[in-house]
Amino acid sequence: MRFAFTEEQQMLKDSVRALLARECAPTAVRAAWSNADGRVPGLWAKLAALGVVGVTAPETHGGLGLGAIELVAIAEEAGRAALPEPLIETTAVALPLLAEIRDPETNARWLAAIASGSAGVSVRLGGAPHAAYAHAADLLLLQRDDELHAVGRDAVTLEAQRSVDGTRRLSRVTWTPEKATCIARGATARQAVAEAIDRGSLAASAELLGLAQRMIDMTVDYTKIREQFGKPIGSFQAVKHHMAEALSALEIARPVVYRAAWSVATSAPDRATHVSMGKAFASDAALVVAKKALQCHGAIGYSFEHDLHLWMKRAWALAAAWGDAASHRARVGAALFGAQFSMASTR
């Protein structure tokens, strides 16, 4: 029993953190809001060079062949930096899904290209209404009923949808399933897609932890220096209690997400339930933290000019994406009480 990252995992986490501190400062996140693709120019290539993009891809296809624990370590750092890149879609979902399906032609053409950052991928699985970063994708993995299709960007029509988080470029995807694009069907597809959605939920949970941690850090820094009535507002008990409650929500969520990573990494029989517990706790925690952070910042936090909203809006989006807290609790309930769970309830 050692419920902590190994030295290697911690080193990977630290290196991602250092890279993002340099390359993904709040100014870069803010700038991404008004970029054409909502991303930080050149950053994806740097992440790919570090092995981050392809961390979950097989070594035979240019990846690091690592699992869910490393994924969570990286995603937490992505959240801390509010990284505006398709990390969940690519690294958590698409690469392991393609590796799992093992369609020789698709994998030969796409796996290494995606892992190296030279090709972009987007996904729309389960009940998700939209695909993120589809406009920048070369390939889309799309689910219809119990079929999974790998569709080229040219074969879909995208209708852009504005997200409250200006970096999250969402699209409604219109497409027609073809026999040639189907890479898996039936039970194989259902199982692989369910696992892929779970990895998406897991990575989103970890990003939410990082987002929440950063919002707490920002708020602590601010309440230490902002003075009213002649002293720092952080000295007032009302502010202290908000912040203690925020930290409490985050700290209890953290081990639940890490345990989910362990369960996915080891293919534990309860992994789906554990992922749902993690997403439910992480979503709730991030929303509580966001609310407390805004309240403790006061009017300055409500301004567009202040950076808090860049993190807060990502938290709002990710708390609901990949299944919100209530839908994941419903899935835990189904496991507890033995009822059936349908994939459609992961909105």
Added chain:
Amino acid sequence: MDLTFSDREEAFRVEARAWLEANVPRESIPSGDTAEGFALHKRWEKKLFEARWSAVSWPKKYGGREASLLEWLIFEEEYYRAGGPQRIAQNGIFLLAPTLFEFGTEEQKDRILLRMASADDLWAQGWSEPNAGSDLAGIKSVAVRDESRGGWRLSGQKTWCTRGAFCDWMFGLFRSDTSAERHRGLTYFLVPLRTKGVTVRSVDRLDGDAGFAEVFLDDVFVPDRDVLGRVHDGWNVAMATASSERGLSLRSPGRFQATAKRLVDLYTRYGDGSDPSLRDAVVRAWMDAEAYALYTLQTVSRVSGGGTIGAEASLNKIFWSEMDVRMHETALRVLGAHAELVDGAPDAIDGGAWMKGFEFALAGPIYAGTNEIQKNVVAERVLGLPRK
């Protein structure tokens, strides 16, 4: 990261489970916060001791098994899973003993620990006073030096002493230097309750049981050998106890997981299936107990790797105490109009235990330092917000 138990730990679990299954009383024992129940509970504590289960983490010479922190957690999980009775010895074993191990002399440990493990001596805590609750450093009870007899004379009043009416000893803080300010000038004493000058008056709790006592001390002589730690250094000594109380040992996850399991069972028997919000609350309660167990495992990993439990212990205390209230509130919702039936009323479900548990849970956010104080501690010492 590795969340598996070793063979040794699994073997420990098997042994604990087998013993508990064979020995935990089938019938529930009356509350240990009544005279009748206390005697029965004392017998149970002795049985635990005889099989070396009363203080598993202690050295063998004091009746323990030298179990690791993780094994202690496993034992606790199995104990509550088996429906083991409330532990009336816990204030001694889990609150005083860690402090004794850290600050006690060999003479004190030899004299006190074995009798504590065997429930020959039961211990009450003596922190609060009528005018010193959350503001613990404001205590007024005094210790006056008696050089000729080699000890101290204690006077004052302690209150909210858990099961004080039935206990043999009390541990607590007294002001040994009245000229020093607040946290300074306090000394940690071990005080016999059945001695000249001590008057113990039981105080009924919210649920009507005599779970509390007030202890009046009138010139009570305590020899030097019953000072724990250095004279005038009692605050630091006591805080070591307080952090173990909040941090790990007072409320292991096992009891909440057992409560959550009983709640899930209660819901499947009596829950209104047409109310999705009730179902969600039950699921949430179960998840909370799991999360607390995981949080504790994470803490144990940190401590086993050489880390310490500091102010983070306050986070822990806030979480379990609020969770315990929520779980019981949810159980009362499940019970609906039956919730108010208590004390074995003929139609009471589970003997009215949920209402009793709810009343007990309500004390959680108050004792061991109110949650408001804990939030201050978290904000100041974990997050680094300014004290003033």
